[in-house]
Structures are given as C-alpha cells and as structure tokens.
Amino acid sequence: MTKSNVVFDDDDHVVRIIDRIILPLGRRVDWDSPTVDARLPDGSRVNAVVRPVAIDGPSITIRKFRKDKLQAEDLINFGSLTRQMADFLEACVKARFNIVVSGGTGSGKTTLLNVLSGFIPENERIITIEDAAELQLQQDHVMRMETKAANVDGLHAVSIRELVKNSLRMRPDRIVVGEVRGGEALDMLQAMNTGHDGSLTTVHSNSPRDALSRLETLVLMAGMDLPLKVVRQQISSAVDLIVQQTRLKDGQRKVTAVTEVAGMEGDIVVLSDIFKFSQTGVSQDGKVIGELNATGIRPNFTPRLEAAGFKLGAEIFAPKISSSRR
Numbered sequence: 001m002t003k004s005n006v007v008f009d010d011d012d013h014v015v016r017i018i019d020r021i022i023l024p025l026g027r028r029v030d031w032d033s034p035t036v037d038a039r040l041p042d043g044s045r046v047n048a049v050v051r052p053v054a055i056d057g058p059s060i061t062i063r064k065f066r067k068d069k070l071q072a073e074d075l076i077n078f079g080s081l082t083r084q085m086a087d088f089l090e091a092c093v094k095a096r097f098n099i100v101v102s103g104g105t106g107s108g109k110t111t112l113l114n115v116l117s118g119f120i121p122e123n124e125r126i127i128t129i130e131d132a133a134e135l136q137l138q139q140d141h142v143m144r145m146e147t148k149a150a151n152v153d154g155l156h157a158v159s160i161r162e163l164v165k166n167s168l169r170m171r172p173d174r175i176v177v178g179e180v181r182g183g184e185a186l187d188m189l190q191a192m193n194t195g196h197d198g199s200l201t202t203v204h205s206n207s208p209r210d211a212l213s214r215l216e217t218l219v220l221m222a223g224m225d226l227p228l229k230v231v232r233q234q235i236s237s238a239v240d241l242i243v244q245q246t247r248l249k250d251g252q253r254k255v256t257a258v259t260e261v262a263g264m265e266g267d268i269v270v271l272s273d274i275f276k277f278s279q280t281g282v283s284q285d286g287k288v289i290g291e292l293n294a295t296g297i298r299p300n301f302t303p304r305l306e307a308a309g310f311k312l313g314a315e316i317f318a319p320k321i322s323s324s325r326r
Contacts, residue, residue, distance in 0.1 A: 014058040018048045021060070027149070039132040039146070069136045072115050080108070081255040082292050084316045085275050088258065092241055093119035095308035096198030097301070102211035103245035108253040109202040110134050110178065112245050116200055117176055124198075127170055129163045130178030143170065160184045161222075164191065177201040183222030185215055192238035208242040208259040212269055215239075229267050236261055236269045240301060246277075248288045255292070260299040274299055274317070294319045 008014045018029055022036055029036045034053045038046050043065055050058040072086045081089075092099060093116055101116070103109040117137050120126060127143045128135050135144070145167070150157035160177065161184035167175055168191055179202045180188055192199050203218075205211040212235060219231045244257035256277035262270040274297060279290035296319045299305075305312060 011057045015050060018058060018060050021046060022048065045132050065134060069114055070111055075115060080253055084294060085255060085258060088312065088316055089116060090119045091305055091310040091312060095305050095310055097240040098192045098197060098199050098238055099241045099243060100211060100239050101202040101243050101245060102205045102208060104206055104247060107245045107247040109245050113200060113202055120174055124173035125171065126174045126176060127167045127172040128176045129160055129167060135178060161187055164188055172196060175199045180218055182218060185218035186222040186224065189234045189238040208244050208257055208271055211242050232269050233264060236264050250286050250288045252288060262300050272297055
C-alpha cells in the first residue's frame with residue numbers, strides 16, 4: 001500500500017469522479033443508496049461508499065486483475081502448490097469430482113478456481129455464476145452469468161440463488177459458482193447430488209473443517225427447516241474435495257491443505273488430508289518457512305479416479321523425507 005502525491009480537491013470532487021465511473025454502468029450512489037459495487041468494462045471491480053455510511057467522506061476502491069490468466073505452472077513456480085498436488089487436482093477435475101475451494105478474503109480463492117477450471121475439457125458446456133464476473137475461463141463453450149442489483153425501487157434483483165436454479169435448465173456439464181455466501185449453497189449441493197458432477201465453487205473459511213461448518217450455516221440460511229444430520233449427509237455426499245487456500249503472515253498465498261470428504265461416521269463428517277502445509281518457523285526477515293507435503297494417505301475415491309482413466313503413481317501420495325529426518 002503506497003500513499004500517492006495525487007490528491008482530490010475535496011469530497012465533492014470524489015463524488016463527481018464516482019458518478020462519472022458508475023453512471024455509464026447504470027448504477028447510482030447517493031444519501032439513500034450510499035454504497036455501490038459494480039464491474040467495469042475491463043473486468044475490474046469498483047466499490048464506492050459515500051455519506052452517511054462513510055463517516056470521513058466518500059471513498060472509492062478499484063480492484064484490477066491480471067490480463068493474462070495464471071496457469072498451474074505459475075502457481076508451482078510461486079511455491080503455492082507442488083507438482084504432485086497439481087497433477088492430483090487436474091485428475092480430480094477431469095474425473096468430474098465436486099470441489100470446494102476454501103479460504104479467507106484475499107487468499108487467492110478465485111485465482112485457484114481459475115486454474116482448476118482450466119483443467120475442464122474443451123468439449124464440456126460450462127456455466128459460471130458470480131456476483132461480479134472475475135473468472136477468466138479460456139474454453140470456448142462457456143456461458144457467464146452474474147447477479148443483478150435491485151433497481152431504484154428495490155425491485156427486480158437477481159440473486160446467485162436464482163441463477164443457480166436457472167442454470168440447471170441450461171443443460172450444463174459443469175457449474176462453476178464464484179462464491180456461495182447464502183441460501184444458494186443448498187441449491188448448489190442439490191445440483192452436485194443430482195447428476196451435475198464436476199462442479200466447482202468457493203467459500204469463505206479458515207480451514208477445511210470450518211468450510212463444512214460454513215456450508216452447514218449457509219444451507220440453513222436457505223430457509224428450509226432441515227435437521228443438522230440431513231444437512232451434513234447432503235454435504236458429505238455432494239462434496240468430494242476441499243482445497244484450502246491461505247494467505248500467510250508474510251503475504252505468501254499457498255494451498256495449505258487438500259482434503260478428502262470421506263463420508264459420515266455417526267453425525268460427524270469425516271475429513272482426510274491428502275496434502276498439507278507444515279510451518280516450521282519464521283526467518284529473520286519475517287518470511288514463513290514451511291513445506292508442502294503429501295500425508296501418505298491415499299484417498300478413498302482412488303477407485304473412482306482409476307475408473308475415469310487416471311492411475312496416479314504411488315509417488316504422488318508418498319511424503320518426502322526432509323533432510324532433518326534422514
């Protein structure tokens with residue numbers, strides 16, 4: 001974060017700039033509607049807040065995204081994941097496993113979702129659903145949808161939940177939901193459980209176990225009075241894999257866990273880590289030191305991978321022996 005020497009004249013100047021940016025997008029911001037979130041023509045996200053919610057005066061935030069999409073090779077070079085993890089995730093996507101990418105704000109969930117979606121074969125019909133379009137799928141057969149805000153009268157909004165329901169009527173091979181954050185989680189799980197295998201989505205959480213708790217909460221937000229055990233059964237049968245993305249204290253973004261959802265034992269959903277990041281310390285300059293490694297556990301869905309034509313070698317699941325343990 002760098003402070004610039006360029007400054008606005010006053011609050012009115014900021015508001016005029018906000019209006020120039022958002023009016024062509026069919027949006028407005030004023031005392032009665034003091035916040036706005038929109039997408040610019042180049043794909044950037046713009047958010048603006050004015051008084052009375054912005055106590056110290058109007059503020060505008062623009063998030064720009066890379067023009068060139070990151071590939072799995074880039075993440076391997078950055079140290080975000082290992083070659084073995086990339087090969088395993090590619091096999092899982094191509095074998096049509098349902099995958100949830102979990103992580104905190106700014107941890108790189110959408111970037112990882114972009115990389116995973118790049119493994120989807122070209123001949124499959126993909127439907128993406130987002131609040132504001134950020135995904136950059138390179139395949140030809142992609143139908144992109146995004147939500148619509150309410151008009152001045154508070155009417156005619158189109159939510160992610162409505163788009164998920166509508167997508168089921170569009171003969172999708174894959175459904176990619178940018179993020180589930182409400183009752184659409186139930187519709188997403190229903191789709192995964194009724195033949196729409198290979199669906200991908202993201203959810204805000206700090207660990208794979210937290211991701212399950214978050215999904216439970218979101219399903220209950222759908223307004224259905226379902227027993228918790230039924231919700232957990234829906235989740236355990238729908239979700240095959242949780243990929244945890246984390247932004248470490250030094251700013252590094254890493255896949256810190258690849259976890260199989262292995263079914264139910266009683267009322268508890270069983271999770272099994274296939275790959276995990278272990279932090280061993282912090283260097284003098286504040287850099288986090290650690291290692292991404294396989295746990296040595298082969299997933300229970302290995303027969304499904306083999307049936308889909310992916311015979312992954314034992315070396316992918318074999319943990320590396322660090323020099324300190326030799």
